[in-house]
Amino acid sequence: MNFPKRIGRSPLLLAVAALTVASLAACGAGSQIPGATGAKGTCLAPEPASPVTVNVLAYGAPGMDPFTKAMTSACNGVKNLKVNHSPVDFSAQLEKAPLSLSQPADGASYDIVEVYNTTLVEYASKGWLAPLDEWVAKNGEASGVNDIDPALLEKMKYDGHLYALPNQQNVHILMYRKDILDSLGIQAPTTYDELYAAADKIKTAGKSETPFVASFNADSDISTAFNNALTSQGGSWVNGGGQPTLASPEGAAAINDLRKLKSYMSSDALTLNNAKAVAALQNGQAAMGIIYAGRGATLIDPALSKFSNDFAFAPAPAAKPGGKPAAQWTQDGFAIAKNSKVGFETLAGVLATSVGDAAMTNGAPFAVISRASKLNDPALQAKAPYWQAALDTLKAGADTLPLKPFMPTIQQSTRPFIVEAVNGTGDPMDALVKADAAANAALTTAGYLK
Amino acid sequence: MTLLMAGPLFITAFDSFRKVSYGDPGLFVGFANYAATLGDQRFWAAAGFTTVYTAAMTAGKIVGGYVVGLMLNAVRAKARAFFLGLLLVPYVVPTVIGALVFSWLFNSTFGGFVNVLLAPLGIAPDWFTDPAAAKFLLIFHSIWHESAFGILVLVAALQSVPRERIEAAALDGAGWWQTQWRIVMPSIRGFIGFIALISIMDGFRVFDSIRMITPAASTVGTESLMTYVYNVALGETQQLGLASAINVITIIIILIFLVPFIRQTWREMKSA
Amino acid sequence: MAYIGLSVAAFVAVFPFVWAFLTSIKPYTDAFISPPVWSFTPQITAYEQLWYATEFASFGVNTIVVGVVTVIISLIVGAPAAYALSRFDSRISLWLLVLALVFRSLPRFVVVLPFYSIAQALNIYDTQLMLIIALVAVNQPFTIWLLRNFFAELPRELEEAAQIDGCSRFGAFRRVIMPLAGPGLVTAGIFTFLLAIQEYLIPVVLTQQHATTLSVFIASFGIAEDTALYQLIAAASILLALPIIALAFLAQKFLVTGLTGGAIKG
Numbered sequence: 001m002n003f004p005k006r007i008g009r010s011p012l013l014l015a016v017a018a019l020t021v022a023s024l025a026a027c028g029a030g031s032q033i034p035g036a037t038g039a040k041g042t043c044l045a046p047e048p049a050s051p052v053t054v055n056v057l058a059y060g061a062p063g064m065d066p067f068t069k070a071m072t073s074a075c076n077g078v079k080n081l082k083v084n085h086s087p088v089d090f091s092a093q094l095e096k097a098p099l100s101l102s103q104p105a106d107g108a109s110y111d112i113v114e115v116y117n118t119t120l121v122e123y124a125s126k127g128w129l130a131p132l133d134e135w136v137a138k139n140g141e142a143s144g145v146n147d148i149d150p151a152l153l154e155k156m157k158y159d160g161h162l163y164a165l166p167n168q169q170n171v172h173i174l175m176y177r178k179d180i181l182d183s184l185g186i187q188a189p190t191t192y193d194e195l196y197a198a199a200d201k202i203k204t205a206g207k208s209e210t211p212f213v214a215s216f217n218a219d220s221d222i223s224t225a226f227n228n229a230l231t232s233q234g235g236s237w238v239n240g241g242g243q244p245t246l247a248s249p250e251g252a253a254a255i256n257d258l259r260k261l262k263s264y265m266s267s268d269a270l271t272l273n274n275a276k277a278v279a280a281l282q283n284g285q286a287a288m289g290i291i292y293a294g295r296g297a298t299l300i301d302p303a304l305s306k307f308s309n310d311f312a313f314a315p316a317p318a319a320k321p322g323g324k325p326a327a328q329w330t331q332d333g334f335a336i337a338k339n340s341k342v343g344f345e346t347l348a349g350v351l352a353t354s355v356g357d358a359a360m361t362n363g364a365p366f367a368v369i370s371r372a373s374k375l376n377d378p379a380l381q382a383k384a385p386y387w388q389a390a391l392d393t394l395k396a397g398a399d400t401l402p403l404k405p406f407m408p409t410i411q412q413s414t415r416p417f418i419v420e421a422v423n424g425t426g427d428p429m430d431a432l433v434k435a436d437a438a439a440n441a442a443l444t445t446a447g448y449l450k
Numbered sequence: 451m452t453l454l455m456a457g458p459l460f461i462t463a464f465d466s467f468r469k470v471s472y473g474d475p476g477l478f479v480g481f482a483n484y485a486a487t488l489g490d491q492r493f494w495a496a497a498g499f500t501t502v503y504t505a506a507m508t509a510g511k512i513v514g515g516y517v518v519g520l521m522l523n524a525v526r527a528k529a530r531a532f533f534l535g536l537l538l539v540p541y542v543v544p545t546v547i548g549a550l551v552f553s554w555l556f557n558s559t560f561g562g563f564v565n566v567l568l569a570p571l572g573i574a575p576d577w578f579t580d581p582a583a584a585k586f587l588l589i590f591h592s593i594w595h596e597s598a599f600g601i602l603v604l605v606a607a608l609q610s611v612p613r614e615r616i617e618a619a620a621l622d623g624a625g626w627w628q629t630q631w632r633i634v635m636p637s638i639r640g641f642i643g644f645i646a647l648i649s650i651m652d653g654f655r656v657f658d659s660i661r662m663i664t665p666a667a668s669t670v671g672t673e674s675l676m677t678y679v680y681n682v683a684l685g686e687t688q689q690l691g692l693a694s695a696i697n698v699i700t701i702i703i704i705l706i707f708l709v710p711f712i713r714q715t716w717r718e719m720k721s722a
Numbered sequence: 723m724a725y726i727g728l729s730v731a732a733f734v735a736v737f738p739f740v741w742a743f744l745t746s747i748k749p750y751t752d753a754f755i756s757p758p759v760w761s762f763t764p765q766i767t768a769y770e771q772l773w774y775a776t777e778f779a780s781f782g783v784n785t786i787v788v789g790v791v792t793v794i795i796s797l798i799v800g801a802p803a804a805y806a807l808s809r810f811d812s813r814i815s816l817w818l819l820v821l822a823l824v825f826r827s828l829p830r831f832v833v834v835l836p837f838y839s840i841a842q843a844l845n846i847y848d849t850q851l852m853l854i855i856a857l858v859a860v861n862q863p864f865t866i867w868l869l870r871n872f873f874a875e876l877p878r879e880l881e882e883a884a885q886i887d888g889c890s891r892f893g894a895f896r897r898v899i900m901p902l903a904g905p906g907l908v909t910a911g912i913f914t915f916l917l918a919i920q921e922y923l924i925p926v927v928l929t930q931q932h933a934t935t936l937s938v939f940i941a942s943f944g945i946a947e948d949t950a951l952y953q954l955i956a957a958a959s960i961l962l963a964l965p966i967i968a969l970a971f972l973a974q975k976f977l978v979t980g981l982t983g984g985a986i987k988g
Contacts, residue, residue: 060943060948060951062948062950084931085931086930086931086934089942091685092926092942095926095927098684099472099838101472101473102471102472103842107842109842109848109930110930217666218666219665219666219669220666267558268559268576268578268579270576270578271559271576271578272559275948276559276754276949278949279754280559282949283751283754285755298950304750306751408686412686415668416668419579419669445486454833454855455825455828455833455862455863457836458828458832458833458836459824459825459832461836462832517727518727520724521723521724521727521731525724525725525728531971531974533729534978535974536732537728537731537732537735538967539736539739539967540735540738541970542966542967542969543959543963544940545922546940546941547940547959547963550941550955550959551738551739551742551959554742554745555738555741559949560745560754560952561741561745561753561755561757561759562756562757563758565756566758594734594735606978651823651827654827655829657830658922658923658941676829676830676831679831683835697829700829701827701829701832704827705827708823712820712823715816716816
């Protein structure tokens with residue numbers, strides 16, 4: 001499949017796509033993200049009676065752009081409808097969303113906002129989002145929403161109401177250099193112990209000094225990595241009463257896991273975000289990585305990866321034999337701002353376009369898409385060889401963070417102690433006791449604990 | 451225009467006595483926000499780092515400006531213009547961009563140029579996660595970024611020192627150091643004060659560079675007063691009241707440092 | 723000695739930009755590896771992408787327009803204010819100066835959130851107008867203060883003579899003082915321009931897509947989670963830095979004499 005590369009003066013998200021996919025005739029995407037058919041898709045919004053502008057807030061990333069772009073390219077063709085999107089980085093999205101959503105009625109600067117499970121809970125609990133239940137009951141079949149796995153939709157609910165349409169899900173998987181593992185006679189590891197053994201062999205064989213990589217960024221990813229190990233060890237962040245419970249045997253085991261994993265990573269492990277972790281695989285500095293599945297696309301892309309033919313994907317290993325995969329499940333989708341001055345029917349139509357056929361087809365190479373029939377489409381599966389590993393990881397029991405409004409508070413307040421523990425050599429319990437105390441204090445200040 | 455600045459200042463002072471978030475009517479809580487701030491270890495850590503940062507940056511700027519200023523005045527005019535132009539580069543480019551490209555030199559993902567130079571010496575700090583190294587990096591960046599301001603002021607200031615006095619001192623048998631210490635420095639004291647003034651105002655408000663170089667400031671110990679405010683008001687939580695109280699305290703700290711300068715100006719005005 | 727010292731200092735000052743330039747022209751697979759790759763085939767893909775496939779150009783125009791208009795308004799508003807300040811009774815003058823210092827020291831967070839509300843209320847959110855108003859407001863104290871020092875240097879006898887010749891106070895200001903303050907205005911203008919284009923937090927909060935400036939554009943993708951973007955950012959940084967550096971070379975005379983000539987007496 002070879003598509004002419006059309007470069008137009010279009011938002012930066014095109015650049016993202018253009019660059020990531022660039023010159024990738026193989027993946028069949030040019031800067032217009034045309035996907036298999038090159039179709040712009042159909043906008044599901046009815047024609048507004050008078051001109052309206054819809055502003056979309058969504059961070060720019062290869063895995064997000066196709067879905068954002070689906071709304072702008074299809075719906076800008078509708079008379080009286082203009083859909084704007086200017087990409088921002090992830091942290092800017094987290095700043096701008098509350099500013100806009102908290103404005104009084106009709107005061108929104110963004111009408112449609114990207115959310116994932118954690119922010120959905122936060123915004124919905126504050127009453128900032130418009131529920132979609134009635135609209136889906138009426139239009140679910142025609143719009144394709146009914147084709148989305150109910151388990152996914154369940155994660156976009158708060159208090160029994162649906163607040164966002166998920167366009168994709170993500171989960172950590174193992175991405176590894178099949179050539180190296182094969183040459184050493186190693187199977188893809190299924191537990192951390194097997195992973196350590198594989199890493200040792202790779203080091204001994206002189207294939208890589210830093211055979212492993214994962215995103216341990218002290219900014220936020222380290223909490224995710226800790227969550228993965230913790231839940232796989234059988235531990236949890238809080239008990240039934242909502243009190244933090246990190247200072248547990250499972251918590252200590254999780255810290256030890258992260259220390260051990262870090263010993264196989266480059267010395268700047270705690271600065272690595274997903275992108276930098278991927279770069280280490282792309283340029284051959286690491287041979288195995290545990291990374292969000294959606295990043296798989298950039299490893300098999302010859303323009304970005306020196307070893308595009310050598311990568312294979314497997315489910316995320318478990319921290320201990322028989323444990324759940326050490327992985328976190330997330331869902332991304334779009335939601336409607338309650339304080340938008342644009343009519344709900346119009347917004348819902350634009351929103352549904354983000355899970356339309358064109359969005360799914362164009363997004364397929366870059367994300368584990370949400371609609372069941374598309375996930376089963378062999379043509380799309382061929383573009384995304386990492387899907388199977390992701391679906392297997394989910395089947396083996398990988399789950400989301402607890403979807404509670406207090407989770408961000410817990411993660412933020414405990415993060416410095418987790419960083420300290422992972423960096424240090426002392427008894428992990430000492431740091432975890434401090435982490436629990438900090439979380440307790442933060443939860444009490446925020447009113448979640450008495 | 452005054453209103454545009456005074457208005458927000460008033461709102462901030464007002465909010466600092468309330469518990470309030472976005473789109474929320476708010477509740478008057480008296481001095482609770484101040485009590486919470488002053489009782490919070492995180493505030494003192496941020497205030498401590500910000501103070502050290504400001505002091506180191508100010509000292510670096512003055513010493514760097516002085517040394518480079520002397521050197522610039524020792525070369526021919528054409529060369530001076532050439533070097534000064536290059537030295538101005540880090541200062542004129544937007545802080546966020548300078549901070550980004552500066553940090554890349556220490557980042558292995560971008561080749562880690564400095565790390566490669568230091569490796570043979572056995573020095574391999576974790577620039578972005580080890581608190582001491584990260585603090586050093588931020589201070590080093592501020593000196594890299596801001597020295598040009600010191601140079602700009604001092605290169606001209608040094609020219610304004612009357613030659614006769616320096617020559618007279620030399621005739622009296624004063625060495626180079628003595629000349630600098632007794633003649634040059636006292637006569638440019640006012641300029642150094644000016645640099646310190648601007649530097650204190652900017653140092654206490656540092657935000658842009660920390661956001662670019664160590665986005666995880668609160669976990670790696672490089673949180674400044676302003677990144678703390680950011681986290682309280684926009685990042686981690688949306689407690690506008692608490693953030694306002696921290697802002698007010700920061701303004702007060704800055705003003706305390708400005709008092710000597712204001713008195714100096716007052717004396718000049720009266721004598722004029 | 724001085725030449726060696728200056729060469730080292732200049733190298734340290736400029737090298738990060740040289741490094742960014744190298745990053746921008748390396749093939750992607752050579753750009754993000756340590757130790758760094760020194761031999762590679764230079765390519766200009768990043769610059770092409772930046773120019774054709776992003777809003778770099780229109781944000782660049784925004785940045786220049788916002789910078790220039792901010793300078794013009796700042797000077798029109800600031801010059802008379804600074805002049806008045808330099809001629810007033812010293813007690814009032816001192817208090818106004820203290821006020822200017824207070825405003826100059828205000829943390830950005832004090833002003834941006836109220837500005838955001840104002841922008842929403844007046845329906846000028848994400849416009850160049852709002853951004854310019856905000857930038858003029860935060861930069862005004864410095865402009866006024868710098869200019870005040872210039873005017874204070876000019877002897878009062880000048881405009882007294884002009885007034886005797888039949889000029890009004892304002893006429894004297896316009897005909898006699900302004901021409902003499904030319905270099906001061908240029909200096910204040912350049913500093914205001916630099917402050918305006920360097921500003922980060924204000925445009926982050928007050929713009930969305932129409933009035934965005936390059937600082938925001940570059941910064942937001944510099945911390946993005948996509949290595950492919952880092953090369954674009956390197957290219958954008960270089961393209962933005964070059965004209966500013968050229969300006970610094972051309973204007974360095976004003977920057978040097980400007981800060982000291984009028985600033986304060988030693």
